Amino acid sequence: MPEMQVDLTNCDREPIHLLGRVQSYGALLAVGADWQVQHASANLGAILGVEAAAALGRPLSEVIDTDAVTRLRRSLRAVEDSSNAVRLFGVAVRAGLGPFDVSIHQSSGRLLVELEPKGRGVESDVMAEVQPLVRRIRFDRALDTLSRDAARSLRVLSGFDSVMVYRFDRDGSGQVIAEDRADGQRRYLGQHFPATDIPKQARALYKRSLLRLIADVGDPGAPILAHPDQGEAPLDLSLAVTRAVSPIHIEYLNNMGIGASMSVSIMKDGELWGLFACHHDRPHYIDYERRTAVEMFGHMFSYEIGRYEESLRRKATEDAARLQTRLMSQLADAHELSGPILSMSDAIQGVIAHDGMAVVWDGKVAARGAVPPEDEIRAFGETFADLSQGYGEVTAVESLALHRPAAAAYAKDCAGSLFVPISRGAGDYIVFFRREIEAVMEWAGDPSKPVSVGPNGIRLTPRESFAIWRETVLGHCADWSDYAIHAAGELRTLMLEVVLKVAEAQATERKRAAEQQQLLISELNHRVRNILNLMRGLVAQSKSGTTTLSEFTESLDGRIHALAQAHDQLTRESWEPASLRELLRLEFDAYADAKAERVRITGPDAMILPTAYTALALVLHEMATNSIKYGALCDRAGRVDIALSFDAAGTLTIDWKERGGPAVAPPRRRGFGTTIIERSIPHELRGTARIDYRVTGVEALFTVPGTFASRAAGAPDEGAEEGAAPGAVGGAIPAVSPAQSGDGRLQGRGLVVEDSLIIALDAADALQDLGAEDVQIASSVAQALEMIETRPPAFALLDVNLGSEQSVPVAERLAALGVPFVLATGYGEASALVEAYPPCVIVQKPFSPETLTGAFAKALRAG
Structure with a gap:
């Protein structure tokens, strides 16, 4: 009987968004x-x-x-x-x-x-549960530790039996890099899944809709009925949270023995990096508000992944920079690149490990170490251009034979390569090669048998077995890490500068112009990366001064909008100095209505260098939006006067005065917005900043050194621009960091008595960060007293209310033993409950690591 042919792409084409x-x-x-x-x-x-x-x-x-x-x-x-x-x-x-x-x-x-x-039952503050869980994931840990902590935290938050962190590979397949299960077992950790398990259109939906809940795999669902006038075309349910489930996916989940599942997208740089895959043995519904908290947790983990990978890129940049001086000394006066670059092979080896490298420059091939035949090296330009969909990108390949059949002949010595273009076209490039390694991969089922004929007909049908299937992989090299790829990108940027110098001595003016354009693109890419780093910082800092998701979104949106306006102005000026008056006008116009006429700008215009423009944009954004929300422009009578001037040394002064508005009082807390106003210009531009909250109106004085600002040619001394902005300012509601008392370091074993597991885990982590060797957790008075009698702790943190009982007996026993402790309460200091406790240091919930540092410093001194 002939073998039945099955189209493996039909799952990629299944209309999973049109299920009706x-x-x-x-x-x-x-x-x-x-x-x-x-x-x-x-x-x-x-x-x-x-x-x-x-x-x-x-x-x-x-x-x-x-x-x-x-x-x-x-x-x-x-x-x-x-x-x-x-x-x-x-x-x-x-x-x-x-x-x-x-x-x-x-x-x-x-x-x-x-x-x-809305789900019935015990009311809870879902967002309060997220905060301590977010603090448990830190980018400064190794990726496996970061992922394992995230899986554990998400399982606590969601209530699912199992949570996995699933990372996509470049070919669409994936691997489970972390797993946390209620039964404590390891089931899928380390296993690989073929790309067909999550087809292309499913990955596309994961990018658009970041959370997907399947509350009951056995749920037949409900059809969507249409009015007769609407015809038979199904609704597009791509973003529908209640969208039913594809029959193929239902069969897949049934084969895994799952009763409910939830997927949370992990995004990085706008692309799908991976998923949180949550499974439950039985149907499991979590309400929309908790799913929103889960999605927020996913956002924060994505942010931490970005910070982690950025740290790897930063290290690669630093390592590559150490090659720069040596490379430049050999290449600065060279008219031929291949020899000097190959002579640096050993030095480059310390940054980009390789077994051989080849340089193709000006039609010539030079090589060192284990490399393919010369005709193959020459053919790589077009091959890698196809892989990267154009020229100009560093491209990593673990198996050349998958893309060039001829590469199978030399795979043992040159299995994979890292392609580094050093000109805009396909003609000039560096290629690093690595030998074949023999690796054993564990798959969740045989990846070579992804299909069978089943209830879905002659089409892709999920496999029934997820037993571990081991495959010995040949013809592949060791993976090119993100670190190596980024280091190659830094090397490429350096080589572009060198190529330009050599091209100026060899090529026509047209060739020189093309290379200069390539350098400009590299510089723009570099600046965009810096802006993205700044945005990551804005996300982290803006959340510290806000109390709601809406307030956080409003604050962050305003600051990003200010940066975007500044960037647009710079690009319109071809990255040349740009007008300060225009920056002020744009900032006010972005938010102003009739209030524009109450803003007056006098004095000569200033041209601000690109290196200072974004810093000034953020400062002026905070000043303008504060004026709209709390200052002179928040009512119908106030005005803002902004005077620009230059002194004899060329220093720019921005004198900001608000008059006629409501009475002004200094902010009760100092948040990120206040930090931007007071510290950005001194820190980044070496200027000065002063702001006074006078009753008659805010007055601020900023100075910018002449190295960053110059008087605009032909600018009039007088004039006014109008604008106003009712935008949002996260810094307008500052936050106060508690003062540190003593060094706060702890020694020995600790005890946390708390009936909420999430809060207890967070507190235990905080105590360990303060130096505790080991921290035990108790949820009741009896359990805590038993622990104390068995092995008294060196210090303790007690919650007042433990469900149906209070922790007074525990406090009394600790006091009798002379063990210092801190009492945590959400009732307030005036509560009569606190009077029942022995003298102790008290902290208010929710507490932070900083709060605990100060509290235990006091408790230890008192003890």
Whole structure:
């Protein structure tokens, strides 16, 4: 019987966003521009008490309460972009029903409204649970440790039986790099999964929709019904949180023995780096608000992954920089590149490990070590151009034979390569080679048998076995790490500078212009990376001064917008000095309405160098938005006067005065916005900054050295620009860091008595960071007293309320033994409960590592 041919790409083409069904835990409505219901899921009656057939064709206000419709209308602006969704929690949808969590987004000209009944049970502050879990993931740890801590934290937060961190490889396959299971077992850790397990269109959806919950694998779901006028075209459910599940994926999960699953995307630089894969043996639903907290945790882990990989790139940059002086000394006066570069092979080996390298320059090939035949090396230019979809990118390949069949003949000595172009075209490049290594890979099932004929017909059908399948891999070299690839990129940037000098001596003016353009592109890329690093810092710092997700988003958005305006102005000026007046005008115009006429700028215009422009943009953004929110421009009468001047030494002075607004008081806390205003110019530009919160209005004086600013040619001494900005400023609500008392270092064993596991784990981590050798956790008075009697601790941290009991007996026993302890309470210092305790140091919840440092320093001194 002939072998049946199965198209392995059909799963990639499966329309998983057009399934026409929703999962049963939520209902879906689709309304048109006239707010008439065009589609409704068949379970609407069970969820909302209104049958789907009766809802079709009716105004939305007749299906859900008018107040809920009004709230949806107010949120429309946020979903004008079809890639955005808005989440609303605790919405009163219909009288007599409990609150609902609601998601809305645009899809094909319709507004999709998804409704989930708000979960009943013990009320909890979900976001408060996220904070200590986020603190447990730190980029300065090794990747496996970082991933393992994240998997453990997410399992606690989500309640799933198992959480895995799954990282994608370049070919779409993936590997489980961390696993945390409730049963403590290892099931998939270290195993590889073929690319067919998560097809292309599924990966594309993971980039658009960052969290996917399948609450019950056995749930048949509910079909989506359409009004007769809408035809039979299915809705695009790409961003629908209740979207039903592909039959192929359901079969896959059944084969794994899973009752529920959840996937959380891990993004880096806009691409899908990996997933949190959460599994449960039984159906498992978590409400929309907790899923939002889970998604926030995923964002923060993605950020930490970015910081971790940035640290690797930074080390590669530093290592590559050590080669620069030696390379430049040999190449500065050279008219031929190959010889000097090859002579540096040993030095380059310390940064980019290789078994051979070849240089192709000006049509000539020079090589050293284990390399392929010369004709093969010459052919690499076009091959790698195809792989990188153009010239100019460093490209790593672990198996050349997969892309060039002729490479199988020399795979033993040159299995893989790292291709480094050193000109804009395909003609000049450096290639590093590595020998073949024999590796054994563990797969979750045989990757060579990904298909069979099953209930899905003659098409890709999930495999039934996930037993470990070991494969001996030949024809591959050791993986090119991100560190090696980034170091090669730094080498390429250096070589571009050298190539330009050599090309100026050999080539025509046209050739020189082309190389200069390439250098400009490299410089722009470098600056963009610096801006991205700055944005990472803004994310981390902006969150410290905010208390809600909305406040954090508003603060961060304003600062990023200020940077974007500054960057746009610089690029319009071809990265030349740009106008300070224009920067001020753009900042106010971005937020101003009629208030623009109350801003007056006098004095000569200043041209600001690109190296200082973004720093000034952030400072002026904070000043402008503070004025709109709290200062002279927050009412109808105030004004802002900004005077620009230069002294004899060329120093620029910006004199900012606000008058006529409400009475001003200094901020109660010092946040990131205040830090930007007071420290950016002194720290980055070596200038000065002073801000006074006078009752009559804020006054600020900034000076910028002449090395960064110059008087604009032909600029008038007088003039005014208008603008105002009602934007958001995260720094307007500062945060105060507690003072440190003593060194706060701890020695010996610690004890944490706390009935919340998440808070207890966070506190234990904090005590270990302060020097504790070991920290035990107890959740009840009896358990704590038993631990104390068995092995008294050197110090302890006690929660006041342990569910149905209080920790007074534990405190009394510790006091009797002379063991110093700190009492943590959420009741406030005036609480009568505290009076029942022996004298002790008290901290308020939620506490931080800094709070504990000061508290234990006091407790140890008192002891």
